[in-house]
Amino acid sequence: KQPVKLLVLPGDGIGPEVVREVGRIIAWLEKKRGLTFELTEDLVGGASLAEYGVPIRDEVIEKAWAADAVLFGSVGDPKWGHVSFDKRPEVAILKLRQELGLFANLRPAKVFDALVDSSTLKPDVVRGLDIMIVRETVGGIYFGDPRGIETLPDGSKRGINTEVYTTSEIQRVARVAFDLARKRDNRVCSVEKCNVMESGLLWKEVVTDVHAREFPDVTLSHMLADNCAMQLVRNPRQFDVLVTGNLFGDILSDLASMLTGSLGMLPSATLGAEQADGRRPALYEPIHGSAPDIAGQGIANPIAQILSFAMLLRYSLNLQTEADMIEQAVSNVLASGLRTADIMAEGMARVGTSVMGEAIVREL
């Protein structure tokens, strides 16, 4: 049996310390589940800037192509606030998405029963919440041309970005959303600003068309992005799967995550297109950022990173049982009362990063 080839990119801030906890899970999988992993680790973000002067090297992109999946930590470091636009740490993740064609970002926003009180929303509004946001990640205003800042004759400036979406870009991400819906509550809500933007009008038309031709059994609705932001606050449980463009997805998925009250718990997967050889590039990362303020203190919550790894097992390796086991272990450890600082509540036991990681492996 071939070993699973993983590229591990811990990145900046708390990235390295939470990725370390995944190491324990991998060791357990090798020992108890007969799997073998071949890990390659490299630098991205501020860590790569410090060593190589660029946020990501072409070599790392090549390694990502060669791997079965990429496990990503987080990038971003205030130390690098002064670098030029094309050198900022965020370029690492943007370039990985674009070069590997990782077009479908899956962001579950799920409330764990044990943590329902950590939301700023009333427990009755968020209990049992389970939304999946599918965000397009290689198109839209993030990557459209023309872009840049130009100086006008009078010395003043003009900043430009372009939102572009084509039929095929919309089709492929819509298909991912409809497919996922079939395994869930069979409902998709497509989000755009078709009342203001023609790119949103095309978005709506193409999603409607894919639905009618290929997924008539799924219930489809449409919503304007501003209304969606409101509805996520008013009654988030009305949603099952949401599908939207890069920019709206960025904002709405962060909003949805915050409804759960526990950002340190939320994983994500970003999937590319199936290649000729049947492989599909994919990257897994927590929703949370690099949290430089608490980095290096051993207090970060490793659960989002561990659940990202569970998504990797599920989507890239088709190891459903192992993914379920890890998710269940996380649930049990929370139910047993263990909490990292970010989700600490009265009467619970406060633990650091590695005690939490150990507890999850012990539970396994």
Next chain:
Amino acid sequence: KQPVKLLVLPGDGIGPEVVREVGRIIAWLEKKRGLTFELTEDLVGGASLAEYGVPIRDEVIEKAWAADAVLFGSVGDPKWGHVSFDKRPEVAILKLRQELGLFANLRPAKVFDALVDSSTLKPDVVRGLDIMIVRETVGGIYFGDPRGIETLPDGSKRGINTEVYTTSEIQRVARVAFDLARKRDNRVCSVEKCNVMESGLLWKEVVTDVHAREFPDVTLSHMLADNCAMQLVRNPRQFDVLVTGNLFGDILSDLASMLTGSLGMLPSATLGAEQADGRRPALYEPIHGSAPDIAGQGIANPIAQILSFAMLLRYSLNLQTEADMIEQAVSNVLASGLRTADIMAEGMARVGTSVMGEAIVREL
């Protein structure tokens, strides 16, 4: 003394019935406060489409220029879902903003003590919330060229919109935000996606520059739009004034309104530039839409429309006392237990649109 010239545009759905309640306040101002009003009423949105085949006539724009201020209801009607992109009811408000140069949309998100429980957020998180969002409304991706949907050689399509911001567009809206902050808690948070968009990078630079030169006494911070959406849910009271572009402002201000739990309570003002003759075009409208589902039933909440009129008195006519009186009357009526259906709660007295309007005038 010259009469105050108002253009009244009730629009669609519940627009006409809530605007009618402002009529009572105007009658009271004429009778008790010695003011005189000259009202002109016209059609916009679906109502104008039905009568004239366009969402707004040039004649209405001219009337808006001639007036001291515009009182706007709401536009939008599912009946007109099939019309072409340039005829949709929303064009009425977009065209008014652009033709009158109404670049600064002021959207307060305020929690009334009497309504703190109607938020889906915990009372402890939103009690006393008082944010002012200043949204740019004549630039950005709403109006940038090129835009449209083109057909590619293979028959597939490409939707395009362009985000453009110039130094002077950013400067003028930043000044409005800093000015407002000085009358409030003296803090401005500027919101963009400078880590992904160059137009956001220019936004941040220009706001920083206006701050340093003209408003060094105000506290300025910067935040990414995705993080802002999270922070509005996590701890909304951290904000005083927010300033942002057209698209982010659309989403974040709707999100912020929903935190209050009572959309039917929230007014807005959209201000243009001071003209050579000292006048300043301005439009006042509630945050809520035309709510076609409850239109014509006499149950809509008229408070947002009445408070929009109070903003009109404050910003266009400099009638601070009268504006304060109206706002106080609304507070008192709520404290006395009267509620329209949208804000109904146990133990309160449920009333319709006109009883609520009458009660506010009686309180005055």
